[in-house]
Amino acid sequence: MSLEIKNLHAQIPGREILKGLNLTINPGEVHAIMGPNGSGKSTLSKVLCGHEDYEVTSGEVLLDGENILEMAVDARSRAGLFLAFQYPHEIPGVSNANFLRAALKARLPKGEDIDAVKFYKTMYARMDALEMDRSFTSRSVNEGFSGGEKKRNEILQLMMLEPKYAILDETDSGLDIDALKIVSRGVNAMRSENRGFLVITHYQRLLNYIQPDIVHVLKDGRIVKTGGKELSLELEERGYDWVTEEAVAA
Amino acid sequence: MSAALVPASKNTSLPVSQDSDSSASTGLLTIAPAREESAAPGWFHARSEAAWAEFQNLPLPGLKDENWRYSSAKKIELADHSPAAAPSSASIQAALAATEGLKERTARFVFVNDTLVESDTTGLPAGLVCVGFAEALTTHADVLQQHFMKGEQSLGSGKFAALHLAHVKAGTVIIVPKNVVIEKPIEVFHWVVGDHAAIFPHTLVVTGDNAQVSVVDHYRSLEGEGGLSIAIADLVGGSGSKITYAACQELADDAQALHLSSITAGRDASVKSFQVQLGAAFSRSESVSDLVGQGARSDMLSVSMPIGEQIVDQRTLQRHKAPHATSDLLYKNALYGTSRSIFSGLIIVDEGAHYTDAYQTCRNLLNSNEAEATSLPGLEINADQVKCSHGATSGPIPDEELFYLKARGISDGESRKLIIEGFLSDVIERFGNSEVLDTLVARIDEKLERAV
Numbered sequence: 001m002s003l004e005i006k007n008l009h010a011q012i013p014g015r016e017i018l019k020g021l022n023l024t025i026n027p028g029e030v031h032a033i034m035g036p037n038g039s040g041k042s043t044l045s046k047v048l049c050g051h052e053d054y055e056v057t058s059g060e061v062l063l064d065g066e067n068i069l070e071m072a073v074d075a076r077s078r079a080g081l082f083l084a085f086q087y088p089h090e091i092p093g094v095s096n097a098n099f100l101r102a103a104l105k106a107r108l109p110k111g112e113d114i115d116a117v118k119f120y121k122t123m124y125a126r127m128d129a130l131e132m133d134r135s136f137t138s139r140s141v142n143e144g145f146s147g148g149e150k151k152r153n154e155i156l157q158l159m160m161l162e163p164k165y166a167i168l169d170e171t172d173s174g175l176d177i178d179a180l181k182i183v184s185r186g187v188n189a190m191r192s193e194n195r196g197f198l199v200i201t202h203y204q205r206l207l208n209y210i211q212p213d214i215v216h217v218l219k220d221g222r223i224v225k226t227g228g229k230e231l232s233l234e235l236e237e238r239g240y241d242w243v244t245e246e247a248v249a250a
Numbered sequence: 251m252s253a254a255l256v257p258a259s260k261n262t263s264l265p266v267s268q269d270s271d272s273s274a275s276t277g278l279l280t281i282a283p284a285r286e287e288s289a290a291p292g293w294f295h296a297r298s299e300a301a302w303a304e305f306q307n308l309p310l311p312g313l314k315d316e317n318w319r320y321s322s323a324k325k326i327e328l329a330d331h332s333p334a335a336a337p338s339s340a341s342i343q344a345a346l347a348a349t350e351g352l353k354e355r356t357a358r359f360v361f362v363n364d365t366l367v368e369s370d371t372t373g374l375p376a377g378l379v380c381v382g383f384a385e386a387l388t389t390h391a392d393v394l395q396q397h398f399m400k401g402e403q404s405l406g407s408g409k410f411a412a413l414h415l416a417h418v419k420a421g422t423v424i425i426v427p428k429n430v431v432i433e434k435p436i437e438v439f440h441w442v443v444g445d446h447a448a449i450f451p452h453t454l455v456v457t458g459d460n461a462q463v464s465v466v467d468h469y470r471s472l473e474g475e476g477g478l479s480i481a482i483a484d485l486v487g488g489s490g491s492k493i494t495y496a497a498c499q500e501l502a503d504d505a506q507a508l509h510l511s512s513i514t515a516g517r518d519a520s521v522k523s524f525q526v527q528l529g530a531a532f533s534r535s536e537s538v539s540d541l542v543g544q545g546a547r548s549d550m551l552s553v554s555m556p557i558g559e560q561i562v563d564q565r566t567l568q569r570h571k572a573p574h575a576t577s578d579l580l581y582k583n584a585l586y587g588t589s590r591s592i593f594s595g596l597i598i599v600d601e602g603a604h605y606t607d608a609y610q611t612c613r614n615l616l617n618s619n620e621a622e623a624t625s626l627p628g629l630e631i632n633a634d635q636v637k638c639s640h641g642a643t644s645g646p647i648p649d650e651e652l653f654y655l656k657a658r659g660i661s662d663g664e665s666r667k668l669i670i671e672g673f674l675s676d677v678i679e680r681f682g683n684s685e686v687l688d689t690l691v692a693r694i695d696e697k698l699e700r701a702v
Contacts, residue, residue, distance in 0.1 A: 011430050013314075021566075026583070049653075049657050051376070051653060052649075052653075072662070073653065073656040074656040074657075074658075074660055074661050074662065074665075075656055075659075076657075077656070077657055077658055077659035078659040085654065085655055085657075088654065089648075089650045089651050089653075089654040090651075090652055091654065091655065091669060091672055092672055092673065092676075093671065093672025093673055093674070093675035093676060094668050094669065094671070094672035094675075098668070099655070099658070100661050100666060100669065102655075102658075102668055103655075103658040103660055105662065106659045106660045106661060107659060109519050141654075141674065157658060161658065176559070
C-alpha cells in the first residue's frame with residue numbers, strides 16, 4: 001500500500017517539465033516537496049490528478065498498486081487521491097453543500113444517495129473545526145471567497161472526502177498567519193496511519209505547522225535531495241542553489 | 251389523395267367557401283377560422299374577422315426584416331398546420347392524466363386543443379375573476395374590449411398575431427380587483443394533440459390597484475406529429491400591483507412555438523415575467539415591456555436549453571415611457587448539439603423618462619462546438635439621468651471549472667450538469683416561487699439527462 005511515483009516524465013507541448021521523478025509515499029507519512037519556482041512542483045500535482053494540459057511521456061504512478069495514469073480525472077479522485085488546489089476555481093450558482101454532496105454521492109453505488117441529516121451534521125462539525133461560517137454551505141463554490149476562505153474550503157473538502165492520499169499544492173500561499181494556523185490544524189486533524197500526505201510548498205513556514213516526516217527538494221523536474229524535516233530549515237537558510245551543486249557533484 | 255387532406259375542422263355551419271381541397275393543402279394559410287355563433291360581442295367578431303383579412307394581406311416577414319435577423323418566419327410552418335380539432339374523450343383523459351400540477355395553487359385550468367376540459371376554481375377569493383376566454387367574452391366583454399390585444403406587435407409578428415386574433419377561442423382571463431392579493435399561482439395547461447394541430451391560447455391578466463397575482467401557463471404536446479402553438483399573453487399591471495407570470499413551453503421536439511407577451515406596468519406596478527423554452531424544434535418569444543407609470547418595474551427573465559437542432563429565438567423590448575421606472579432583463583441559454591439561440595433586445599427610453607434604470611443581460615453557455623448563440627443588444631436613449639446597461643456573453647464551460655469538479659470524483663456528465671444548473675440558477679431564483687421552481691428544476695434536470 002503506497003502512492004508510488006516511478007520515473008515520471010511529463011511535458012507541455014515543446015517542453016519537458018518532469019524529467020524522471022521518483023517518490024514513494026506510504027500511508028501515515030507526510031512528505032514535503034520544496035523547490036524553487038519553475039522546478040515542476042505544481043506540474044507534479046496536476047499530472048497526478050490528470051490535468052489535460054500535461055502529457056505524461058513515460059513512467060507510472062501506482063495508487064495502492066493500480067496505475068492511475070490510465071484513469072480519468074474523476075476516477076483518480078474516487079480511487080482515493082485528493083488535490084488541494086493552489087488556486088481553487090469558482091463555480092457560479094453551485095452551492096458548496098450541493099457540490100460536496102455530489103462529490104460524496106459519486107463515491108456511492110449508482111442509484112444510492114447520501115444520508116442528508118448525517119451529511120449536514122458531519123459538514124457542520126468540520127466547518128466548525130475550520131472556523132467557517134455556516135453561510136458557506138449555501139454560497140456558490142469559492143465565489144467571492146477571500147484567499148484564506150478558499151484554502152479553508154479546500155481543507156473542508158479534504159475532511160469530507162477522506163482520501164487515502166492528499167496532495168496540498170502551495171496551500172500556504174496567500175494565507176496570513178491566523179489562516180495558516182487554522183488550515184494546518186485541519187490538515188493535522190486528518191493525519192492518520194491510513195493516509196499519506198504530499199505537501200508542496202515554496203516556503204518553510206508551513207512546515208512549522210504541518211510537520212513533515214520526509215523533505216524532498218525538487219529541481220528541474222527531478223528530486224535532487226531527500227532528508228528529514230531539518231532539511232527544510234537548511235533550505236530556508238541557504239536557498240536552493242547549493243542543493244543543485246551537490247546533486248551535480250554527486 | 252384529396253381524401254387524406256380533408257381539414258380536421260368539424261365546423262360545417264359556417265359560411266366558409268367549400269373549396270376545402272385547395273384550402274386544406276395550405277393549412278393555416280387558407281383555412282378560415284371557425285367561429286361558432288356565440289354570445290361574444292359584435293366588436294370581437296368584427297376584430298376577429300378584420301384580423302383574418304389582415305393576416306391574409308400581410309406578407310410573411312422576409313429575411314431582410316430586422317426583427318427576424320438570424321431567424322426566419324418560415325420556421326413557423328403555417329401551411330403544414332391546421333386548427334386543432336376538438337379533442338376526443340380519450341385525448342382528454344390522457345391529457346388530464348398527464349397534467350401534474352402544483353400542490354399549492356389558487357386555480358387550475360386545463361385546455362386540450364383550445365377546448366377547456368377542466369377548471370378548478372374552488373380556491374379563488376371572492377371578487378377575483380378567473381374564467382376561460384370564451385366565457386369572458388360574454389361575462390367580461392368590457393374588460394376584454396379595453397385590454398385585449400391593444401398593444402402593437404412591434405417585434406415582427408404582426409402577421410402571426412393577426413392569425414391568433416382570427417382563431418383565438420381558448421385561454422384564461424384573470425381580473426384581480428383592487429387590493430385582492432393571491433399568493434399561490436393560477437396554473438393553466440395548454441395541451442396540443444393530433445398530427446399538425448395548431449392552438450392559439452390567450453392569457454389576459456389585469457390587476458387593479460395594489461392587487462397581486464401569479465399565473466403560470468404551460469404549453470405541452472400530448473401526441474401527434476408536429477404541432478404549433480401561437481400564444482399571446484397580455485399583462486396589465488395597475489398602480490402598485492404585482493404580477494408574476496411564467497410561460498413554460500415544453501412542446502414536443504418537432505413542434506413549433508410562438509409566444510408573444512405584452513406587459514404594461516402602471517405607476518409603481520411590478521411585473522415579473524419568465525420565459526421558459528424547453529421544447530419545440532423552433533421556439534420564438536417576443537416580450538415587450540411598456541413602463542407607463544412612474545416607479546414601474548418589469549423583470550424579464552428567461553431560461554432555455556436547446557439540444558439537438560432546436561432553435562430558440564428571443565426578441566425583447568423594454569420601453570420606458572415614464573420616469574423613475576426600472577426594467578431588468580436576464581436571459582440565459584444553455585446550448586447543446588447543433589442548436590442555435592438568437593437574442594435580440596432593445597431598450598428604448600422615451601424623452602421625459604428621466605431617472606430610468608434599465609438593464610439587459612443575455613448569457614449563453616455553449617456545451618458543444620457546433621452550437622451557436624447570437625446576441626444583438628440595443629439601446630436608444632432619449633432622456634437624461636438614465637442608468638442603462640446591456641451586455642451579452644457566450645462561451646463554453648470553462649475547462650478549469652470542469653477540472654475542479656472532476657478532481658473531486660464527480661463524473662464528467664454530472665459535473666457539466668452541476669455547472670449548467672448553477673449557470674441557470676440565478677434566473678430561476680429571481681423568479682421566486684419555490685414550488686414552481688422545484689418543478690422547473692426537475693424538468694430542466696430531465697432535459698439535462700437527455701442532453702449531457
